[in-house]
Amino acid sequence: MRDGGSGSDGGVDDPDEETSVKGLAEEPPVEPRGRFGSLTRRLSLRGQPRKRRWAVVGGAVVVLAAGVSLPLALADSGDEKPCWRLPASKRALADDATAATRALDPGEDLERLGSVRKLLAHEKVCDDGARVLGEIVNTGTRAKSSGTPHTLAQARGAYAVAAVLHDTEIPDGLAPGVARMLAEYVVDSGRDDSISDDDANRPAVPAEEAQLDADGYSRYGRFLAAGEAHVVFEHSDSYADADANIEYLVAELAKDPEAFAILYDAERAHFAYYLERLTDSGGDPDFRPSTDTRFESTPQDWPDNDIQDMSGHIGSLMKYRAAYTRNGTIPDLAAFDKAVREHTRGTFRPASRQLDDRPPMGDIADRKAAGPVRGDLMDGRHQLFTVLEGWAEERNVSAERTAEIRQLVDDWYVRALWMTIY
DSSP, rough: OOOOOOSSSOOBBBTTTTOOOOTTTTTOOEEEEEEETTTHHHHHHHTSOEEEEEEEHHHHHHHHHHHHHHHHHHHTTTSSSOOOOOHHHGGGGGGOHHHHHHHOOOOTTTTHHHHHHHHOOOOOTTTTTTHHHHHHHHHHOSSSSTOOOOOOHHHHHHHHHHHHTTTOOOOTTTHHHHHHHHHHHHHHHHHOOHHHHHHHOEEOOHHHHHHHHSSSTTTEEEEEEEEEEOOOOOOEETTTTEEEEHHHHHHHTTHHHHHHHHHHHHHHHHHHHHTTTSSSSSSOOOOOOOSOSSSSSOOOOHHHHHHHHHHHHHHHHHHHHHHHHHHSSOOOOHHHHHHHHHHHOOBBBOOOSSOOOOOOHHHHHHHHOOBOSSTTTTTTHHHHHHHHHHHHHHTTOHHHHHHHHHHHHHHHHHHHHOOOEE
């Protein structure tokens, strides 16, 4: 059975190598570069969190301390809040993919989102219940086998999971299962503002809506598998109290070393997958000149944009790792990094020739490791550079184009690493 990014079949070298927090004293971010000019800079501003959760919490405590400190202390002085126990009828969903998908599917209008929330949203779960909930998430949202695209119901279920866990603390044991779900939809969870508010009007779209247009473009991503439904994590619905903001969810998952490793593996696997489908000039093979003469476009435009996003996702993971180390959420960085290495499958390298197949998203994250990780696993920029330079050498990519992509990786990795956490 596919594990969606967990396991240790590849392993890493030097598991006891000296641990460091990369990026804490690096150079400040430079102005993002890319072929989109002002559009790229505008998108970078839109990428900031919509709620200043972390910064506001501290201020709120100061403002309210005088009025509520005594009542809170009295409330906390009693017995610990009881845990929620997963019913046997729900536990059985972990072994029944059809029933699990049905239980997680909120419907196109999110009318059943409350049922999903009742199943998943709990501060404390008894015994192994949180782990089993993670298995239910994994069973109900993943493709049934390698080479099989996601169904619309599975994609809607993935949206529901992200929505009900938005802005919540995830109980111990659940994080790896949710991380596997995001890895299973690595293209959809990694999109950055590619879908307008008008188009993000439901939790998922059928495969036919993701097909390439006359310009060889799809708002849902590049190199998409035929017949696969896609999650629209960008969708929000105030009436249903639904917001599936992936940035907040990843920030919460990054506290768990196994979940961290799953997400990190998925991003690095996606980077290798993406490079091997580019042309020898680092361009989009599906590119068609725009029919609108008001806008200039090149085959490198969308690859540049996507590579920026992928680099930023890995930079963000390292940002959370550093922040959690500083604030004590990760009390022992060496132990955390050792656990991440134990769960990491290895390194992922592009094929030595251009590939034109379009596997479903789940197969991207399940990509077989090419070997053990070389160097410091937690230096994400080095890991990206190593893969990029190997690809460029094997494909005879020009030095100019290689330098352009390397600069994009550098700029957006550092930018994400230094982005303020709210």
